[in-house]
Amino acid sequence: MIPSILPTYNRAPLTFVKGSGSWLTHADGRRFLDLGAGIAVNVLGHAHPGLTKALTDQAQALWHVSNLYQIPQQQDLADRLVANTFADTVFFTNSGTEACELSVKMARKYWHDKGQPKRTDIITYDGSFHGRSSAGISAAGSEKMTQGFGPLLPGFTHLPWPGSDTDHDATAAAITDKTAAILIEPIQGEGGIRPLPDQCLKGLRDLCDEHNILLILDEVQCGMGRTGRLFAHEWAGIEPDIMMVAKGIGGGFPLGAVLATERAASGMTPGTHGSTYGGNPLGCAVGCAVMDHVANPDFLSEVNRKAALLRQKLEGLIATHPTVFTEVRGSGLMLGLKCVPPNLDVVNAGYDNNLITIPAADNVIRLLPALNITDEDITEALIRLERTASQVAT
Numbered sequence: 001m002i003p004s005i006l007p008t009y010n011r012a013p014l015t016f017v018k019g020s021g022s023w024l025t026h027a028d029g030r031r032f033l034d035l036g037a038g039i040a041v042n043v044l045g046h047a048h049p050g051l052t053k054a055l056t057d058q059a060q061a062l063w064h065v066s067n068l069y070q071i072p073q074q075q076d077l078a079d080r081l082v083a084n085t086f087a088d089t090v091f092f093t094n095s096g097t098e099a100c101e102l103s104v105k106m107a108r109k110y111w112h113d114k115g116q117p118k119r120t121d122i123i124t125y126d127g128s129f130h131g132r133s134s135a136g137i138s139a140a141g142s143e144k145m146t147q148g149f150g151p152l153l154p155g156f157t158h159l160p161w162p163g164s165d166t167d168h169d170a171t172a173a174a175i176t177d178k179t180a181a182i183l184i185e186p187i188q189g190e191g192g193i194r195p196l197p198d199q200c201l202k203g204l205r206d207l208c209d210e211h212n213i214l215l216i217l218d219e220v221q222c223g224m225g226r227t228g229r230l231f232a233h234e235w236a237g238i239e240p241d242i243m244m245v246a247k248g249i250g251g252g253f254p255l256g257a258v259l260a261t262e263r264a265a266s267g268m269t270p271g272t273h274g275s276t277y278g279g280n281p282l283g284c285a286v287g288c289a290v291m292d293h294v295a296n297p298d299f300l301s302e303v304n305r306k307a308a309l310l311r312q313k314l315e316g317l318i319a320t321h322p323t324v325f326t327e328v329r330g331s332g333l334m335l336g337l338k339c340v341p342p343n344l345d346v347v348n349a350g351y352d353n354n355l356i357t358i359p360a361a362d363n364v365i366r367l368l369p370a371l372n373i374t375d376e377d378i379t380e381a382l383i384r385l386e387r388t389a390s391q392v393a394t
């Protein structure tokens with residue numbers, strides 16, 4: 001008999017009933033140190049008082065009105081995102097997947113309105129993850145996600161991950177008079193914490209400029225302070241034309257956004273796109289509270305300090321457990337440990353030690369802690385990772 005929840009997830013037998021900071025309390029009372037943060041979502045940890053207050057204050061005033069009307073909280077959040085990024089304009093969604101949908105639509109509409117309606121193709125890269133809608137799986141293209149779900153959305157060209165500084169030949173060769181945009185994650189998340197070198201992101205920006213095509217960045221996982229800058233592309237000193245945001249932006253409340261320049265968004269006139277819930281008062285009130293913290297330079301410099309501390313400790317862990325871990329990679333508090341044993345064995349051994357990590361492709365475990373994780377919790381994380389490593393090594 002089919003379970004009452006459609007069985008699309010491989011769930012761990014863990015049930016959390018309460019959270020505080022970087023800690024989760026299991027139904028049986030055990031306390032777990034959470035280095036996953038709901039897959040990079042709980043950027044301020046669990047039960048953050050400021051976010052709880054923003055949510056409950058708004059809940060007592062007004063939950064939902066629809067985008068038929070003005071929504072001050074949405075305006076406030078859009079203004080803050082515009083003030084703090086490359087973007088001139090923002091559309092709010094409920095998820096990263098919906099942000100992908102709009103990004104694809106926006107890029108195609110841009111060229112349509114420019115009188116080049118055949119310019120619809122979007123270049124994407126192997127190992128990417130852009131969500132589970134038909135556009136999202138078609139964009140990423142991996143068989144694991146697409147098999148059985150055809151016909152897929154046409155108009156995506158899949159290239160190998162341009163993992164080295166100079167490896168843009170394949171991308172340059174793939175650009176044609178049908179190419180509308182390049183879509184890429186500055187750091188692949190699901191793909192196994194694979195960072196694009198800054199030089200490479202610069203190179204892709206140059207290619208887009210040279211061919212006058214749009215650069216779409218998927219910062220759903222690597223954005224919102226995760227790498228120690230508000231958005232990961234800032235490290236490369238470049239700006240996208242369109243950017244997908246979600247996960248951390250709501251701190252645990254379902255919220256996403258597409259940020260764009262005026263030029264890239266020029267086709268999106270009244271009536272061309274919409275969402276019932278996207279940008280509703282509850283989500284945007286929480287989003288503003290998240291921005292209060294994450295867009296603050298002092299907060300970001302703390303993220304960088306903690307990231308350096310964690311990374312240094314992880315280098316030590318690798319040195320003492322070379323038969324378990326071979327590499328630490330990533331940026332800021334978006335880190336991956338490449339495993340020797342199957343990564344799921346390591347994740348499961350973590351559970352035995354009341355530690356939460358998240359598996360990714362390429363046999364990696366991801367460490368995506370709350371951005372306000374304390375130094376004490378980083379120390380405790382290493383103690384538990386040590387125990388976990390010893391357990392799987394034997």
Ligand SMILES: *Cc1c(COP(=O)(O)O)cnc(C)c1O
Nearest residue numbers: 095096097129130131189220221
């Ligand atoms: C999670 C994720 C998505 C999809 O976001 P959802 O909110 O699950 O729809 C898209 N892109 C990246 C890079 C992600 O990590």
